[in-house]
Amino acid sequence: MVFIKRLEMRGFKSFGARKASIPLEKGLTVITGPNGSGKSNVFDAIRFVLGDLSARSLRADKMSEIIFDGSLGEGPSKMAYVTIQMDNMDRRIPVDTETVTISRRVSTSGFSEYFLNGRQASRGQLVDMLHLAGLSSSGYNMIMQGTITRLADINPEERRRFIEELVGIAEYDAKKADARVQLQQAEMNLRIAAARISDVQARLDRLEEE
Numbered sequence: 001m002v003f004i005k006r007l008e009m010r011g012f013k014s015f016g017a018r019k020a021s022i023p024l025e026k027g028l029t030v031i032t033g034p035n036g037s038g039k040s041n042v043f044d045a046i047r048f049v050l051g052d053l054s055a056r057s058l059r060a061d062k063m064s065e066i067i068f069d070g071s072l073g074e075g076p077s078k079m080a081y082v083t084i085q086m087d088n089m090d091r092r093i094p095v096d097t098e099t100v101t102i103s104r105r106v107s108t109s110g111f112s113e114y115f116l117n118g119r120q121a122s123r124g125q126l127v128d129m130l131h132l133a134g135l136s137s138s139g140y141n142m143i144m145q146g147t148i149t150r151l152a153d154i155n156p157e158e159r160r161r162f163i164e165e166l167v168g169i170a171e172y173d174a175k176k177a178d179a180r181v182q183l184q185q186a187e188m189n190l191r192i193a194a195a196r197i198s199d200v201q202a203r204l205d206r207l208e209e210e
């Protein structure tokens with residue numbers, strides 16, 4: 001299974017110009033700290049680097065607002081930069097390296113650039129690649145603060161959909177529906193072909209008699 005080995009942030013939200021580096025391991029990691037200390041900002045950084053386009057879902061009004069805007073004794077940053085290193089030993093991400101590094105930086109104009117293993121890449125390339133490994137910035141592999149309580153409140157059917165999406169069944173359901181439509185089309189074509197065959201056969205029979 002793909003997991004994040006390291007997260008690095010520079011100039012992202014409450015993280016200033018000095019690089020903040022968080023090593024992670026397989027299994028459970030807990031980040032604790034007082035209110036407003038930046039725990040959720042760490043989570044936002046992961047969404048950000050996975051290509052989230054909505055400033056709102058990163059809890060900002062516009063993209064440039066996620067850039068560190070200074071604090072006592074430190075001036076604002078000119079750009080926000082986030083990198084994650086993912087373990088890809090089992091090659092679930094279709095890139096032939098043991099570690100896959102993706103980075104994103106955004107400038108004060110709100111313009112984003114993406115990098116895959118240090119090389120510039122398009123957002124689309126990264127998003128498609130991560131999708132194949134079941135990773136996305138909006139998927140339920142990331143649960144926002146407050147979502148857990150909502151999970152407890154929703155009805156069983158919604159909860160089932162939620163879990164199905166979480167484990168990746170929803171994608172197969174969509175593929176199954178597609179396959180059904182194709183099957184119906186194929187059956188229709190088959191019936192048309194069979195009708196033509198019996199038509200031709202009838203003509204053949206007549207010709208033989210003649």
Ligand code: ATP
Nearest residue numbers: 013014035036037038039040041065066067068069
């Ligand atoms: P809680 O326990 O209340 O959920 P938290 O640890 O999750 O708190 P965050 O929401 O991650 O806290 O961090 C909020 C802090 O981040 C606020 O102090 C806010 O001022 C700071 N912050 C957000 N955006 C920026 C920015 N662009 N520049 C500097 N600081 C920022």
Ligand code: MG
Nearest residue numbers: 039040041145
């Ligand atoms: Mg929080």
